Amino acid sequence: MFDVVTGGAGFIGSHLVDTLVAEGNEVVVIDSLCAGRRDTIARHIDSCAIRFVQADLLSDGWQDAIKGADRLFHLAADPDVRQSAVNPEPTMQNNIMVTYRVLEAMRHCNIPEIVFTSTSTVYGDARVIPTPEDYAPLLPISVYGASKLACEALISAYCYSFGMKSWIYRFANIVGERSGHGVITDFIRKLKDNPAELEILGDGKQVKSYLDVHECVAAMLFALRAREAVNIFNIGSEDWIDVRSIAEIVAEEMHLPEVKFRFTGGERGWVGDVPKMQLSLERIKSRRWKPQLGSRESVRLAARDLVRSG
Template sequence: MNLFVSGGAGFIGSNLVNEILKYRKIKKIVIYDNFSSGKKWFLKKSKKIKIIKADLKDEKKLNSAIKKTDLVYHFAANPDIAAAVKNPDIDFVEGTILLRNVLEAMRKNKIKKIIFASGSGVYGDKKKKSLVEDKTITNPISTYGASKLYCENLIASYSNLVGIAGISFRFANVSGDNCTHGVCYDFVRKLFKNKNKINILGNGKQSKSYLHVSDVVSALIKAKNLKFSNHQVYNLSTRDFISVNEILTLALKAFKIKKIEKKYTGGSRGWRGDVPIVRINDNKFRKFGWYNKNSSKETIIKTIKFLITNKKNYRF
């Protein structure tokens, strides 16, 4: 099996590539990445890997690189959700358009399978209501969520028009090795700069599930062996949650900081478009035998440890 992984040098993409290399049936992996957030040090070295440094907006290079692919994993997108506050167009340009180009390249090269990284942001703010794929109304409150939802619908339309079958995963917050954004990254970066004072977005009471990237990868690998039929959507989460204040406590413990001045930006949201409380039901995908090995707390602890250990590589 030959794979094409857009954004393959980024956070989730690099973890998938490093793990899926172990499988004998995988003969070739084309990593297509512009390295805006991806890093070569994230990736293991292997003769199976071919790295193409290019942008998905370059349709000529994309059409050439994607040839003879059996399955596409699409991760390339704007990784910084909060960036849209200052630049609302970013998720359209670095999200929707990129997937459209990938689907067109697939159509032209007669590639029939894609697995897409969506997100729980498609649901919008439902407070503590359990989010269920086939029951909860989607109503995104950010351009990030809107882009992901449009991308899902784009895959569905290509499925009906040209026979491309897709699976979209609506992830909870993902954290772990090789992360480039998120609350853990933010806290660790800030604490390396100043151990006496820290700024916290929102009121610290934001509460969500945090999936370890290794658990996400296990789901992505399991998905490639499922029967692809039209377009299927699956939530993916842990069954617990953790607050920003609790995450800060774990970060301070890792840095062995007992006292620090905390300054909150205020409000229930970390930024405009942030969903402060997220509760995800992922029973639909768990029926295939998948389960998360790491709790939200374990995910946070492991992520903080990884970031501290790799201080030099991250240039904190």
């Protein structure tokens, strides 16, 4: 199998590359290294297990590297939900326009399959929790969520117009080693700067699902057994954890039992924040996959790994 991974030097992408290489696949990684890090896949580059192309997908020159591929995993994106409310332009370009360019390159190179990492934020403030894949209407409340939903629509249109197949994965919060953003890394950074006090955005009562990155990759590859034109799956855990509890876990892992918490207030931590999120996993569970870890265990493992490596 010849796989292409855009964003393959990033958090989830690098873990996916690890697994694809371990399975003996031929792999090309395309990453601009604006958010990803070369060191996450350096051993694969040095051993010639993969071909690495450093390129901005908004430019040209990378398209020849994907010719002959059997499948393209499209993970390259601007993942910053908060910043998308401050300056939407990078989100529009790096999510929607990049996805369009990837689809066009696939069309011209006759690549038949795309795997796309979407997000739970496409559901907005869902009235049904746990939220199933067929929930409607999809009304994102962040520019980031809207951009991912637009990408989903483009992918669906290309599949039905040009005979492609797609797998669209709507993620809960994916956490673990190599993560470069999110609540856990934010807390670690803040506590390094000030071990006595931790600022927590919102009231700390926001509850969401978290899943270990290794389980996420396993679910992504497992769901490839579905063979419809467009296959949509939620990927997450079957429970949730509140932000205050995450702060307590991070403080424990950093050995800071006396830290004081300071809350900024309000049910949302930032513009576009969803106070409650848990995804229904019934669709993927019906195909005999379920997570082995819950949110608390996933957060604990991630905090431990990030504290140790940072």
